[in-house]
Amino acid sequence: MSSDHAKIVMQRLDALAQISEDDGQTTRIFASPAMRRTNHDVGLWMREAGMSVRVDAVGNLIGHYPAAQPDGKILLLGSHLDTVRDAGKFDGPLGVLVAIACVQQLHDSKTRLPFAIEVVGFADEEGVRFQSAYLGSRALAGTFDPEDLKRTDAKGITMAEAIREFGGNPDAIASAKGDVNRLLGYAEVHIEQGPVLEQKNLAVGVVSAIAGQTRARISFLGQAGHAGTVPMNLRRDALAAAAEFILAVESLGQNRGGLVATVGEIAALPGASNVIPGEARLSLDVRHPDDATRVKACHELKSRAEEIASERDVKWKWETVHESAAVVCNRRLTLLLENAVKRQQPEAPLLASGAGHDAAAMSALCPVAMLFVRCQGGISHNPAESASAADVRVAVAVMNDFIVQLARPA
């Protein structure tokens, strides 16, 4: 195949964007029929590139391109194949497809390296279905929490049931852990999802660190009542308490450098126009590249929730559903990426990632590195998300170079 590999990546991104739970949108949640179709199609492309293909116990798709010697180590490349609701084309699949393009070139030139390459399409990074991120990469990293199997989705299906239905094995997830002694590291290409590379007018950048994050589910519990008959001074309105809390979250984020804090979901119960809300449930997402700063911010928000609840005579609950520490990318792998980037463009900018990535979970298992690709307008988690074919071409060239450098005797 003497083809334009970047063009093929772009065509495949278009094809995957059509695989969705919803008509006219791209939505692929964990262990869904859309993910089954995606694993099938991406698996075919992996085979075309000379890889043997397997799906592990949690549903990760893994393509294996053998080393020159059977006892060779393994370089992991990849990203996630699940998406948010009404997603763009690039977030996740880009990293998987660029990796396949690199392996395709090795296969076409009949090149075997001193190490094997495994391309991983992770089953869940976004956590849409069970509100718990990195299910796929945590399984591979050996940090999957079996307690998560009891979580239920919006239809009341447990994660264990969903995995079984998908063809996985919830009881064998521990077996999905990668062999740490054989792994050289994990390198992920991802769309930047922010505006920095565009501002610098550069196609790609190297990630120095990934911000740590806390995700929590918070409830305020008051008293439901008739909107017409309960006087204002006797109300215990849970939604009004939540509203006050949301503004406190925004204000904390605005006043602390580098901190981002977001309430992205809210539900009022019972949820009728003539009923005072008895319960309000909201999500909270807090991130910072420094873990101590993030933890302190969460403590402050808990105190604020306590104050608001006591002033309004409502109860409150805080459940931390996800917590990940900030991750510093591996220096050696990052340096190889920087050198490869400098051979493609005038400079190799180092960026901190505010978004979490599979690389963060994988850092529990092996050294990690990440390459960001310029994102048009910085827009992501949106169908308008876009990267150019020219920039994808640079990313493929950088990753090819990175692989070659890594294969060179030290």
Ligand SMILES: [Zn+2]
């Ligand atoms: Zn992503």
